[in-house]
Amino acid sequence: MGRRDEVEAWLTDMDGVLVHENHALPGAAELLQQWEEAGTPYLVLTNNSIFTARDLSARLRASGLNxxxxxxxxxxxxxxxxxxxxxxxxxxxxxxxxxxxxxxHEAGYIMTETKPDFVVVGETRNYSFEAITKAIRLIDRGARFIVTNPDATGPSPDGPLPATGAIAALITKATGREPYVVGKPNPMMFRSALNKIGAHSENTAMIGDRMDTDIVAGIEAGLHTLLVLTGISDESEIEKYPFRPDEVLSGVSELVEGD
Structure with missing residues (x-):
């Protein structure tokens, strides 16, 4: 889909699109208000698996975003x-x-260390050698290996931190088993988001700041893709990839009607 005027529902990344270091980016509050007032279906997506949706809603509210x-x-x-x-x-x-x-828990799952169906690795700031060892042994015994997101590093004021993808690589090296990764850039995450809001790919757009996750997954899911230059990617970054977003914007402020 190549026309913005055909868009009826929106998916948007959070960091680098709506917020940067806990500060709302220009136009973000106005765009969210515009969607709410128009009754436009939308979801804010994030690969971060540390926080609940309630936690993230509170953090965004502290940044000035409802x-x-x-x-x-x-x-x-x-x-x-x-x-x-x-x-x-x-x-x-x-x-x-x-x-x-x-x-x-809300999906009806039981947490156990005894013959689990799955070993699930998500984001945490408290990776323990004991837990990683346990995960390796359970996978060796037949548990299926799932990872919430592939990000190898995460940001911090002092520099990058090892993240889910790095720990998953350690477990893969020890077990010889590759995980199934649910988060971006797997278009599975977008399809589940579309199902949640009852939207169709033919008339849904994805706003992101990363070519290697947001945009490629949006393209593979059949969405109209918009890259904003307020986060990771810039014009030179776009040239590194063999695919292109449908639109490149300076920021979400360009989507606010009347601006």
């Missing part, structure tokens, strides 16, 4: 949705924090 928790779709929620479809009422050994643990 996003109800039902309008937030995380890789943790997408992972729980996927596992519920795969093995309803299943069990999992989880390395992660409240976001993924809460999502799996």
């Amino acid at each position: 996003v109800p928790e039902q309008r937030i779709w995380t890789s943790a929620l997408a992972t729980a949705d996927f596992l519920k479809q795969q093995v309803p009422g299943g069990s999992a050994f989880v390395i992660g924090e409240a976001g993924i643990l809460t999502a799996l």
